[in-house]
Amino acid sequence: MKAVVVGAGIAGLVTARQLGLAGWEVAVLEKSDAPRADGYMMDFFGPGVEASEKIGLYPRLAQVAYRIEAAQYVDVAGRPTASLDYQRFSRLAGGKVLSLLRPDMERAALAALNDVPDGRAGIRYSAPVSRVSNDGDGVRVHIGGAGDERGHGSLCADVLIGADGIHSAVRAAVFGPEDRYLRPLGMRAAAFIVTEPNLNARFRDRFTLTDSIDRTAGFYGLRSDEVAAFMVYRDVQGFPGSGDTRERLRREFAGLGGAVDRLLELCPEHPYDDVVAQVVMPGWHHGRTVLVGDACGAVSLLAGQGGSLAIAGAAMLGDVLGPVDSAAGIGPALAEFERRWKPFVDVAQASGRRAASSFVPASRTGRLLRRWIIRATHLPGVDRLVARMIVGRIAR
Ligand SMILES: Cc1cc2nc3c(=O)[nH]c(=O)nc-3n(C[C@H](O)[C@H](O)[C@H](O)COP(=O)(O)OP(=O)(O)OC[C@H]3O[C@@H](n4cnc5c(N)ncnc54)[C@H](O)[C@@H]3O)c2cc1C
Structure with missing residues (x-):
């Protein structure tokens, strides 16, 4: 069977590996010209932990994980206002919370693709997909960007798996335009x-976040002299982002203190910058095409579980589709994947929507409330409750 x-994000790589190990021939098409180096620090907990242990990916992830002591909110002078003890949270979550840089996570999944024998799973970079058509019994995928009439060849397969993220081209080609499913x-x-050695030393071992209203900037010092920064801000206009991103960030994050100013001085010309959104769909498969990861069920960074859900969903798709050995088995397998996995994603999405207001408070009262909640996690009992709220409900 061919897929x-x-x-080649985390969902695509894990799906490819699991199908390859089950005996499928798999071609991964990735639009970037190499593994993507840009990224941010991610919390990894919940269903992806169990799934990655089951498929043998967890040790590779643990090897590249960072140890974060605490998440600390600071005022404009850099003074702490509230702090969440990560190690304690991790212990309450069964010791299974990893802090991973997104590109490290993807590299670990990429290395794991080598577990598939006989080159049965391969990746082609610089291979954007924008068109899909039926091909007799199978599905044909055309390589080439939108408007690229000449194209760069095509591939035919028994199944097409769209793991191309929040702005999925496969979803647009098979299920309809983005605005039908994207919920900003x-x-x-x-x-x-x-690269900033001084800030790196200052932000090592802890997540530092600005205790600000309508915008939050967060930093972490990496193993090298680098600092990973992310910035979230309210934007009622939605998408697409217009103008010069770096200028917009400098405007939006002015007045938050010297560290933020310095990071924005060094900010590259074209940083990652996108709408914070979920992808909500009534169904994830159509004919021989199925979606996985953010493409069909993005929960947004506010849920802190997108990577975890991407791995767990991909592992489940591999479990259900892997044993299929005839065309007749494909439809039922894709329906079974959706029946088993979609309810978990629905729950995570609801929790992501609830988290939005506390992640970026809109008023002084909202900010005060967040401080109280974080301080309360130091009380015996409340810490367990919060850990269970964040991890437990989804993990079950
Ligand atoms: C700032 C930020 C912080 C986050 N923090 C966390 C966190 O703490 N914890 C957590 O679990 N999650 C977090 N997330 C979410 C997490 O990063 C995503 O949910 C996860 O990476 C989704 O993986 P994916 O493989 O489904 O999609 P993606 O990572 O988006 O991968 C999609 C891949 O498809 C490729 N592609 C796109 N279009 C095409 C095309 N037309 N043709 C070919 N290839 C294409 C892309 O180049 C990319 O390689 C965060 C996200 C952001 C933005």
Whole structure:
């Protein structure tokens, strides 16, 4: 059986590996010209932990994880206002919370693709997909950007897996235009990595976040002299982002203190910058095409579980589709994947929507409330409750 996976993010790579190990021939098509180096620090907990342990990916992830002591909110002078003890949170979550840089997570999944024997799973970079057509019994995927009439060849497969993220081209080609499924949450997020030894030393071992209203900037010092920064701000206009991103960030994040100013001085010309949104769909499969990861069920960074859900969803798709050995088995397997996995994603999305207001408070009262909640996590009992709220409900 043959599959084409569009997108070499975490969902695409894990799906490709699991299908390859089950005996499928898999081609991954990725629009970037190499593994993407840009990224941000991610919390990894919940269903992806169990799934990655089951498929043998967890040790590779643990190897590249960072140890974060605390998440600390600071005022404009850099003074702490509230702090969340990560190690304590991790212990309450069964010791299974990893802090991973997105590109490290993807590199670990990429290395794991080598577990598939006989080169049965391969990746082609610089291979954007924008068109899909039926091909007799199978599905044909055309390589080439939108408006690229000449195209760069095509591939035919028994199944097409769209793992191409929040702005999925496979979803647009098979299920309809983006605005039908993308639900902006009224914010934008930017992320970038800069080299700054002084700030690196200052932000090591802890997540530092600005205790600000309508915008939040967060930093973490990496193993090298680098600092990973992310910035989330309210944006009622939604998408697309217009103008010079770096200028917009400098405007939006002015007055938050010297560290933020310095990071924005060093901010690259084209940092990651996108709408904070969920993808909500009534169904994830159509004919021989299925979506996985952010493409069909993005929860947004506010849920802090997108990577975890991407791995767990991909592992489940591999479990359900892997054993299929005839065309007749494909439809039922894709329906079964959706039946088993979609309810978990629905719950995570609801929790992501609830988290939006506390992540970026809109008023002084909202900010005060967040401080109280964080301080309360130091009380015995409340800490357990919060950990269970964040991890437990989804993990079950
Ligand atoms: C700032 C920020 C912070 C976050 N923090 C966390 C966190 O703490 N914890 C957490 O679990 N999650 C977090 N997330 C979410 C997480 O990053 C995503 O949910 C996860 O990466 C989704 O993986 P994916 O493989 O589905 O999609 P993606 O990572 O988006 O990968 C999609 C891939 O498809 C490729 N592609 C796109 N279009 C095409 C095309 N037409 N043809 C070919 N290839 C294409 C892309 O280049 C990319 O490689 C965060 C997200 C952001 C933005």
